[in-house]
Each structure stands twice: as C-alpha cells, then as structure tokens.
Amino acid sequence: MTNFEEALTKTRQQVDTYLQSLIHAWQGRIPVRLSSAMAYSLMTPGKRFRPFLTLNFVELLGGVSHQALPVAAAIEMVHCYSLIHDDLPAMDNASLRRGQPTVHVKFDEATALLAGNSLLTEGLYLLSDTKTHSNPQTRLELIQGLLEASGGKGMMGGQMLDMESSTKFYSLSEIEHLQNLKTGAMIAFSCAAAGLIMHVQSSLLKNLEKYGYNLGLAYQIRDDLMDVESTALVVGKPVGQNQQAQKPTFVSLLGVEGARKKAEDLVEECLSLLESFGPKSDLLRSATLFVLHRAF
Amino acid sequence: MTNFEEALTKTRQQVDTYLQSLIHAWQGRIPVRLSSAMAYSLMTPGKRFRPFLTLNFVELLGGVSHQALPVAAAIEMVHCYSLIHDDLPAMDNASLRRGQPTVHVKFDEATALLAGNSLLTEGLYLLSDTKTHSNPQTRLELIQGLLEASGGKGMMGGQMLDMESSTKFYSLSEIEHLQNLKTGAMIAFSCAAAGLIMHVQSSLLKNLEKYGYNLGLAYQIRDDLMDVESTALVVGKPVGQNQQAQKPTFVSLLGVEGARKKAEDLVEECLSLLESFGPKSDLLRSATLFVLHRAF
Numbered sequence: 231m232t233n234f235e236e237a238l239t240k241t242r243q244q245v246d247t248y249l250q251s252l253i254h255a256w257q258g259r260i261p262v263r264l265s266s267a268m269a270y271s272l273m274t275p276g277k278r279f280r281p282f283l284t285l286n287f288v289e290l291l292g293g294v295s296h297q298a299l300p301v302a303a304a305i306e307m308v309h310c311y312s313l314i315h316d317d318l319p320a321m322d323n324a325s326l327r328r329g330q331p332t333v334h335v336k337f338d339e340a341t342a343l344l345a346g347n348s349l350l351t352e353g354l355y356l357l358s359d360t361k362t363h364s365n366p367q368t369r370l371e372l373i374q375g376l377l378e379a380s381g382g383k384g385m386m387g388g389q390m391l392d393m394e395s396s397t398k399f400y401s402l403s404e405i406e407h408l409q410n411l412k413t414g415a416m417i418a419f420s421c422a423a424a425g426l427i428m429h430v431q432s433s434l435l436k437n438l439e440k441y442g443y444n445l446g447l448a449y450q451i452r453d454d455l456m457d458v459e460s461t462a463l464v465v466g467k468p469v470g471q472n473q474q475a476q477k478p479t480f481v482s483l484l485g486v487e488g489a490r491k492k493a494e495d496l497v498e499e500c501l502s503l504l505e506s507f508g509p510k511s512d513l514l515r516s517a518t519l520f521v522l523h524r525a526f
Numbered sequence: 527m528t529n530f531e532e533a534l535t536k537t538r539q540q541v542d543t544y545l546q547s548l549i550h551a552w553q554g555r556i557p558v559r560l561s562s563a564m565a566y567s568l569m570t571p572g573k574r575f576r577p578f579l580t581l582n583f584v585e586l587l588g589g590v591s592h593q594a595l596p597v598a599a600a601i602e603m604v605h606c607y608s609l610i611h612d613d614l615p616a617m618d619n620a621s622l623r624r625g626q627p628t629v630h631v632k633f634d635e636a637t638a639l640l641a642g643n644s645l646l647t648e649g650l651y652l653l654s655d656t657k658t659h660s661n662p663q664t665r666l667e668l669i670q671g672l673l674e675a676s677g678g679k680g681m682m683g684g685q686m687l688d689m690e691s692s693t694k695f696y697s698l699s700e701i702e703h704l705q706n707l708k709t710g711a712m713i714a715f716s717c718a719a720a721g722l723i724m725h726v727q728s729s730l731l732k733n734l735e736k737y738g739y740n741l742g743l744a745y746q747i748r749d750d751l752m753d754v755e756s757t758a759l760v761v762g763k764p765v766g767q768n769q770q771a772q773k774p775t776f777v778s779l780l781g782v783e784g785a786r787k788k789a790e791d792l793v794e795e796c797l798s799l800l801e802s803f804g805p806k807s808d809l810l811r812s813a814t815l816f817v818l819h820r821a822f
Contacts, residue, residue, distance in 0.1 A: 260678035264686040320635035339616035340689055344682045351677030358670050366662045374654050381647030382556035386640045390560040
C-alpha cells in the first residue's frame with residue numbers, strides 16, 4: 231500500500247468509528263426502523279473521500295485532523311442523504327449502491343425518503359453542536375456552507391439540471407455549471423470546511439473552494455471517459471449509460487482527447503493550488519492524482 | 527370577521543409578502559423548474575397557523591411581531607417541505623392539497639422530491655442569516671430547535687411511526703408519542719421559537735413548548751373526531767380514512783366521548799398556560815379555542 235492508500239484506510243476507520251458512535255446515540259431517540267435505514271446507508275462501505283479531504287486539509291493548514299471528525303462526519307451524512315434520494319425509483323431507480331441493495335430496496339421507498347431527510351438534519355445538527363467547534367460564528371459558517379452546497383443553489387439544483395439534460399441542449403459551460411452544482415459544490419465545501427475550522431483568510435478560503443471545484447470536475451470528466459472507454463474496450467457489456475440516457479457530457483462535447491486534456495489541466499491547477507496552501511501536501515497530491523487514474 | 531379572523535388574515539398577508547420576496551431572490555440562483563416547484567408549494571393558499579403562533583407569541587412576550595417574520599417564514603417553508611414529501615406516491619399518494627394539485631402531480635415526482643429538500647435547506651439557511659437575529663447564539667438555538675422538530679427525533683420519526691401504525695398495536699401513550707413527533711414537535715417549535723427570539727427563561731420556554739404540544743394533540747383529536755363524525759353524519763361519503771387504513775386513533779382507543787373530553791382538557795390546559803405568559807393573550811385564546819371548533 232502507498233502512503234496515500236494507508237492514509238485513506240486510516241481516515242475511513244476514523245470516520246466509521248465516529249459515525250458508529252453517532253448511530254449508537256440514536257437508540258431510543260429515533261424510531262428503530264428509521265435509524266436502521268439511516269445506519270444502513272451510512273455504513274455501506276465507502277471510500278470516505280470527502281471526509282479525507284476535510285481531515286487532511288485541516289492537517290495541511292496546521293490543525294489536528296481528529297478535531298475535524300464531526301465536520302467530516304456531517305459531510306458524509308449529507309452525502310449519504312443525497313445517495314439515498316438519488317437511488318429512488320423517481321430519480322435513478324438504482325437497486326445497487328457500493329455493491330449492496332439500495333436503501334429503498336432493503337427497506338422501502340417511504341423509509342428511504344425519511345432516512346435521507348433525517349440524515350440531512352442529523353448532519354446539520356452535528357455542525358451546530360458546541361463539541362464540533364467552540365466558536366458559534368464558525369459553527370454558523372459551517373452550517374451555511376453545508377446548506378449552500380447541498381440545497382437548491384448547490385447539489386439539489388445540480389440534480390434538477392441533470393434531470394433536464396436529456397431533453398435540453400447544454401453548452402460546455404452549462405455542463406460545467408451543472409456538474410459544479412451537482413457534485414462540485416459538496417467537494418468544494420469538504421475542502422473549504424477545513425479553512426472555516428482553521429479560520430483562514432478569505433483568499434485562502436476561495437482557493438480551497440477552487441481546488442475542490444477543479445477536483446470535482448476532473449473526477450466527473452474521468453467518470454465520463456470511463457463510461458465511453460469501457461464501452462469501446464469491453465465488448466458485450468451494456469452501452470455507456472450517458473449515451474443511453476442521451477445526456478451531454480464532457481466527452482460528447484470535447485471528444486475523448488479533448489476531455490482527457492481538460493481533466494489533466496484541472497488536476498495540474500489543483501496541484502499548483504496545493505503548493506500554495508502549505509509544504510506538507512504529499513498525501514493530498516496523491517489524492518489529487520488518484521482522481522485521474524481511478525474511479526470512485 | 528372576529529378579531530382573531532382579522533389577525534389570521536393579517537398574518538397570512540404579512541407572511542405571504544415575505545415569502546414572495548424570498549422567492550423573488552431565488553431567481554438566477556436556483557434552477558427555474560426547481561424554484562417554480564418550491565414557489566408553487568409555498569404559495570398554495572394556507573392558513574399559516576404556525577407562523578401565526580410564532581408572530582403572536584413574540585408580541586405576547588413584548589416583542590414586535592414583524593421582526594419574527596424570517597423565523598415564521600422558515601417554519602412555513604419546513605412545513606411545506608413536509609407536505610410535499612408526505613403527498614408523494616410512496617407516502618400518502620395525495621393528488622390534491624389545499625384544493626390544488628400536489629407538487630408531484632403539477633410537476634413530477636423527482637422535482638417534488640428535490641423541491642421539498644430545497645425548501646428545508648432554504649428555511650434553515652434563513653435562520654442562519656444575520657438579518658433574522660443579531661445574536662449568533664440565538665440563531666444557532668433556532669436552527670437546533672427546527673432541526674430537532676423536523677428530523678428523525680421529531681417530524682420524520684413521527685411519520686415513520688405513523689407508517690408502521692397500520693401493522694403494529696399502539697397503546698394510548700404510544701399514539702400520543704407518535705402524534706407529538708409527527709405534528710406536535712413543529713407546532714411546539716413554532717411557539718418556542720418566539721421564546722428563543724425574546725430570550726425568555728428556560729421555564730417559560732418549556733411552557734411555550736408544552737402549550738404547543740397540547741395544542742397539537744387537541745388538533746389531532748379534533749381531526750380524528752371529524753373523521754368519524756363525518757362518516758356517521760354524511761351518508762354516502764367514503765368511510766373514515768383512519769378506519770380504512772386501520773390506524774389506531776384517539777377515537778378508536780378512547781371512544782368519541784372520551785376523545786372529546788381529552789381535547790377539551792388539553793385546550794383548557796393551553797388556556798391556563800396562556801394566562802401565565804402575559805396579559806394581552808386574547809388573540810391566542812381565540813386561536814386556542816379555534817382548534818376545538820374548526821378543522822385546518
């Protein structure tokens with residue numbers, strides 16, 4: 231295992247242990263079926279990449295990553311809320327997530343709806359807690375950041391635009407806007423949250439966000455490329471899902487080479503930004519490059 | 527019109543105007559289809575009873591109701607979020623709400639899901655805004671209160687228990703618990719929010735909550751009674767919905783007379799509590815009595 235893979239594993243264990251303690255505290259306070267569905271979603275094996283960003287940016291900025299666990303956990307809870315709702319029959323109608331039955335398949339649709347909603351509110355509540363950060367102003371900034379990233383001006387807005395993308399013509403900048411809202415905003419917040427916790431200057435905060443948006447776009451392009459490349463390489467497998475859904479992508483608009491180049495440029499910019507944040511950025515450099523070579 | 531009806535109309539106009547200004551500010555920041563669905567839900571004619579409670583309790587406690595408009599609006603937004611999701615096919619599968627097509631009928635299921643979620647986050651964001659209250663600690667308390675009332679430990683938990691009530695045996699105290707979570711928590715928060723805004727002592731805050739829970743239960747019992755009485759009186763109309771769904775209610779557990787007596791006792795307790803809050807409680811007295819005689 232590389233240092234990065236080791237660090238990713240360590241983060242996952244830290245975050246999972248913390249999430250387990252939260253789940254434990256729900257007993258007797260949230261109805262059993264509801265908390266079971268919430269816990270099922272949270273504990274489906276995931277890479278915890280967003281928490282990884284938050285914890286490692288806190289360290290890079292001179293803090294102790296352990297102190298950022300509540301914020302990292304809140305981000306993962308809101309991420310899981312979005313996955314549960316995204317998988318619902320009215321949305322992507324997915325039956326598998328991370329190799330396991332989705333929440334509405336394992337439980338039922340209504341329970342999945344309520345479990346998603348409850349993960350959102352529990353995640354936000356965590357941010358409001360004194361234990362998360364001693365400064366009330368900082369807690370409010372974290373709450374505002376997460377609300378903006380996850381709501382109509384962020385992730386929900388992106389999902390709306392994505393739903394409409396099969397029937398509307400989108401230009402390259404519109405696709406970028408869509409992806410920035412749909413996945414970029416939450417990744418950008420995962421990075422910016424570290425800056426809020428560490429009370430950095432607004433210019434640095436902006437750059438943390440910029441890093442996150444670039445990384446999110448690079449990831450999305452990589453995803454689009456895999457969708458096409460697996461079609462070309464693996465004969466007999468279903469045709470690329472984007473093409474099937476007639477959704478415009480970076481690949482359909484830029485071509486394979488153009489898309490690959492754009493992803494590389496974005497990652498290059500991420501690496502430059504990293505250098506400006508602090509000297510000990512090796513793990514985050516690996517995480518950035520990881521986006522170009524792996525799917526997650 | 528009585529003074530109370532006039533006051534209810536005035537509140538509705540104030541709240542509607544304020545909500546319109548919020549909707550206006552979404553332009554260009556939230557995708558059109560999404561913000562249209564959010565606005566459609568918010569602007570479906572409603573009594574705005576929860577905002578009425580918040581605004582009038584602020585006045586009773588010596589404040590200016592106008593200053594509590596953002597909080598009242600946030601409560602209404604979260605109320606509308608719950609109505610949109612409650613009406614979805616996976617939940618109550620309702621096609622009409624307040625006499626108009628429900629959001630998923632007017633738009634589609636996915637849009638309704640996203641619109642509900644976005645109303646929740648916008649409502650919470652409103653509470654985090656400096657304009658809502660100058661004290662950051664108070665804003666955090668309002669956010670925590672709304673999160674607790676609306677999440678797994680409140681409204682979502684109550685909806686989960688309600689879904690299970692067709693197949694499980696519930697005792698009277700379990701039904702009370704279910705209703706306290708499902709509707710009581712949000713009504714209690716509508717009252718307690720006034721206390722948070724006005725920085726009242728914790729004993730008064732508890733009594734404001736108690737008033738809200740009692741009022742919520744009295745309303746629910748009245749609702750159960752109407753379900754039965756309309757069946758008995760109006761021949762040829764569909765049988766009571768609770769009976770159809772085989773859901774235990776206050777009426778099925780206490781009988782018509784017992785349920786009526788319980789509602790009257792709860793309202794009586796509400797009126798005593800009101801007297802302890804302040805001398806100018808006429809409007810709130812009328813609102814309390816209204817629960818026994820009207821459905822809303």
